Amino acid sequence: MPGGSSLFSGFRVLGLYSNHVPHALRYHKKHREFYVVTSVGQCFHTYNVNRLGIVSVSNSLSDDITCLAADRMLVFAATGRLITAFARNKEVVMCYHGHKQEVRLLLPLGDQLISADTGGDVIVWDVQEGDVYLRLQFDPASFDVSAMMHPSTYLNKVLLGSSQGALQLWNIKTSKLLFTFPGWSVGVTVLQQSPAVDVVGVGTATGRIIIHNIRLDETLMSFTQDWGPISSLAFRTDGPPVLASGSPQGHIAFWDLERRQLVTQHRHAHRTAIAAATFLHGEPLLITNGADNAIKVWIFDQEGGAPRLLRSRQGHSAPPTSIHHHGNDGKNILTAGQDGTLQSFSTIHERFNKNLGHGSINKKKEQKKKKGLSYEELRLPAITAFSSAAARQSDWDGIVACHRGCLAATTWNYQRCTMGVHHLTPPAAHKTDIATAVDITTCGNFALIGTSCGRVDVYNLQSGQHRGCYGNDGKAHSGAVRGVATDTLNQLTLTAASDWLLKFWRFKSRKQEDQLKLHAAPASMMLHRDSGMLALALDDFTLLVVDIETRRIVRKFAGHHGNINDMTFSPDGRWLITVAMDCTIRTWDLPSGFLVDCFLVAMAPVGVSLSPTGDFLATAHVDSLGVYLWTNKSLCGPVGLRPLPADYQPSEVTLPGVTVDKSEQEVTSEGVDEGVDDAYESAEQLGAELVTLSLQPESRWKSLLHLDIIKRRNKPVAPPAAPAAAPFFLPTLPGLTPRFTLPTTTEKETQSKLVSWGLMSQRSEFSSDLESLIYTIVSEYEIFDRPVRLLKDCGPAALSVELTCLSSEGGGASSLLLAFIHMIESMLSSGRDFDLAQGYLALFLKLHLRSLSKDPVAMAALLRLSSRLELLIRLLSVCLYLFVFVYIIGLFIK
The missing domain is CATH 2.130.10.10 (YVTN repeat-like/Quinoprotein amine dehydrogenase)
Structure with missing residues (x-):
């Protein structure tokens, strides 16, 4: 590799x-x-x-x-x-x-x-x-071009705006400066044509909007926006004289041009600056986009001129930090980003994407107004860890998340796409404590939350009530909890903390059963519930795999050169896939204990998740807003996995959707060739004593003996008649209604167009090949390889014609009949294409048995062929009897 x-x-x-x-x-x-x-x-x-x-x-x-x-x-x-x-x-x-x-x-x-x-x-x-x-x-010091626009009905004219504030009107055909507008001593950021001819909207860097008539060089009106520079302008064209202006804070203001006042404003339309806003021509729809990774369509159908969101496509406005597949079908990926939102992306279609929103301290609007808090103050910080279960998501909240710097864990409802009703806070906890780890049981009834002070608490997700904590003194560990997990049957709870201990607890009684001392502090852990394998990522960049049944370390892996950010198991528990800050994605084979796959990416991966079906690997990366999907090639064909050496140097792989340069294309093609060499190719024939079928459709050889019946059944009722040629003058029948007459057919036209066999004196390609092999000593199947391939390409009707032409009546010779017998004998001796050999021989004997009985040389060849057929039939019957015997013995054993 x-x-x-x-x-x-x-x-x-x-x-x-x-x-x-x-x-x-x-x-x-x-x-x-x-x-x-x-x-x-x-x-x-x-x-x-x-x-x-x-x-x-x-x-x-x-x-x-x-x-x-x-x-x-x-x-x-x-x-x-x-x-x-x-x-x-x-x-x-x-x-x-x-x-x-x-x-x-x-x-x-x-x-x-x-x-x-x-x-x-x-x-x-x-x-x-x-x-x-x-x-x-232009000289950027005196006229730095910052905006361009083509005024409507101005042929070959372009209006240029500058950062110094001046405007210039140019004729691009004659290369002449037509007029210079002195401007308003502020930089021009946007130029937009209004529905009225000669009127232009000008946005400035100070937030001032000027409606100017460029024909008269007269300012009609102006507005001032308090949110900084004007990032975009859009005029409504479906009737109401409204102007929309965007700001760097993501707010949109709507101005009435008739009353010359502010109609309404929409705050936080985007989380970042409005990159562009455009009204659809003749429709009450506004399209906006921004750097917050969102496209939104607004409709104006409310009283007062306020818009409402009609449809949108939006992802994370900050890089995602944690990703997990939700459900057992592997079609949905839950992601938590630095923007504080929790979203679900579908691998099937974008219309199934969900945005669960942003966590908030208090969701009631009345209390927001009473407290007088701003929108940003009510929002919770970004999610650092979360766990989901689809077992009871239709009954109550099925997602629990921990937030940065917060003690309380929040619940989320996947089906309603909203934040849940519970804030899970441990009793008698210090205000400086932080929730660090979370896990939901398989049944979806309980949530376990670990904190930075060493507590591990159990909550009921239906009621949100606290059900107890692990440890005699209320603390399960003496350090911060780094990971919590429960087994499939809710009998065992595993906790790992910064005190270098991995502890085993009874889930129901919450009593400690055992503990395992680690050689370094664990950073995170992942449990594969079906196999009972627990993976631990340590602070010294090593990996440990613990069997929770025997409670022993069964595997230890070393190779990463940076913090291990995340890990995931394959559905069968055979592979452990890890990502680290060294920009590598590594796959470890647990049965053999070796590294079997490793590759580099340009940006360090921070999250990884393999789908429950094993078809897609999802990764999230530093400074990237997307979730990248990788296909599992082992599901599409054989993949040669070999243990990689300790000094293996991985090569960089381009992220999906990014350009691949020529050097990387050459490396990729070499890697594909290497994988093809590892694939097993079946031989043409495994042994001389075995029989191989041709894998041809059954219609190619089963219908050969019934061709006469098929032709008789498909015979047309009447012979095909050629269409009558229209004469230059079309004759008509006498009468009030003009009708054309058809010309009468002559006797010559009714004669048969069939060609007799005597006229076909030219040999076919198959007959020519057989004729060239008449005097060849038959020893191997490859001698007749080309004639057999020609017969395989023929259909049943064409095959019947080829075999009929072998006799002297069909234009052939008796030597061709003998050569065909030799071809069948070579096919039977090689053991290949056994079904085709039987079908060809049956049709051949049906057509030429009478003429072959008069030729002693051909009869001797047929006798040798008969003895070989008897031997093969006995062998097949013995194999059939053995198969039936083994099948009956198997039934008795069951």
Whole structure:
């Protein structure tokens, strides 16, 4: 295994929808539907607005996308100094080279594309040819281009906004500056065309919104937003004169242009800055996206002009820290992120995704108003550990989570997608204590929570009541609890803590039975309940596997060079998969005690979970918002797993959805070839005394003896008649209604078109091959390999024609009959294609037995063939009797 992983291959990434790049909106005339295009790093996704279902994923680029634009046919994406055009939302059709600095603005305009970079260059491209049509150079110190817009009905005109506040109107066809607007002494961040001709909306860096008439150079009105710079502007076009403005705090303000006042505001529409906001043309729908990894569609159907959320696609706005599969079907993955939310991602389709929300201290709105607390103050910190059980999730909460720096553990309901009603807090606990570990029993009735002071408490999930704690003095350990687990039958409880002890407790009586002293403090632990194997990750980067039945350490693994972040077992308990800060994902084989698979990733993995069905491995990584899926190649075919040496140097594997360069493609292909060599290939024939079937369909040899019956049954009732040729002048019948007459058929046309056998004097390819082998000494099956392959490609009717043509009446010769007998004899002697040999021989004797009886040489060959057939039939009958005997003995034993 010179490179890559022999066990897992990248499949796709879940939970990535948007980033800080403003989206692009397209309208498809044929489909009569709007599509929104969002960037997710090195590629972009296309969604339909009606359902927000993903339509396509583009090919990956070499770098992250910095800006997007789209017209009727193409999608343009800028990565650094390169601009790429995509057709059909996926394929790269053109690349535009010419910028010396990073491109930050794109504007499609008819057959041209206008781009601006950070160095002050504005280039007009010919979209079809990819040539530079016009290049404008600006000094960033005096006019730094920060916004671009094409004014409606202004042919070949482009309005440029600068960070210094001035505006310039250019004619890109004549390369002339038409007018310069002095501006308002503040930087321009957004330029947006209004539904009225000559009127433009200007957003500034100070939060001021200016509605300006560029034809008269007159400011019509202005508004001031208190949330900082204007990040986006959008005019409503379905009737009400409303302007929407976005802010860096994620708030959206709506302004009435007739009354010149604020209509309403929507706070916390996104958790980060509003990257772009766009009204659909002629519809009361607003589309927004942001760096919080969310796309949202808002509808204006409420009184007062306030919007409500119609549909959304959102993932984690901060990297996930813990992931686990929920349920036994392996289709849903629960993830907890640094943003404090708990979400569920479906591996089947995005419409099954769930957002369980953010934990809060008090969910009642009335008490929020009474206390006067802000939204951020009521939110709980991020989840550090959680456990889920699907056994009783329809009756009560089935998820328990621990939060960073909090003593109380929260419950969550998966089916209602909300936070639960219980806050599990141990009695008589100190305020500085923190919940560190949690586990739910298999039955789903109890939750065990370990704290930093060494307590392990038991709670009833239905009522949320405290049911007791482990230890005589109320403490199970003298250090912080790092892991809690219960067995399948709720008889045994296992706890591990920073005091270097692994303790075994009776679940019901909560009395200690045994303890195991470790050589280092455990960081985490994982129990595979079906096999009774407990995995412990220690602070010295080693792994221990403990058998909870014998309570002994059965395996010890060393190889990681960083903190072990997470681990998971395979469904059968054979493999232990671990991830660590050394950016490696390792698979340990427990029966043999060796490392069998190891590969590197670019970002350190912090969470891992293998599905209960064993088909997908899910990983979460540092500084990445997605959940990455890897397919288990052992379920698709044979995989050669070999023990890796102690000094094995793993190679890096690209994460799913990221570009693979040429060097890594070569390494991957070498790894695939290595795996193919390990696969077992069956031989053509295992032994001379055995018989092998051909694996051909039964219709190829079973129907050979009944071809005459099949032809008689399928014979047409009337012979096929050729359509009558229409004459130049069509004759009609006499009468009031004109009707055409058909020409009468002649006797020559009714004659048979069948060709006699005498006219077919040309030999077929099969007959020619047999004729070339007439004087060959028959010793091996390979001599007749080509004729047999030709017969295998023939259907029953074609096979009957080939065998009929072997006789002299069909254009053949008696020597061909003898050669065919030799071919059948070689097939029987080799033991291959036994069923085909029987079928071919039966049809051959049915057609030529009368002529063969007059040839003594052919009869001698048939006698030798008969003796060989008798021997094979006796062998088969003995095998059949032995099989029946063994089957009857087996029935008696049962």
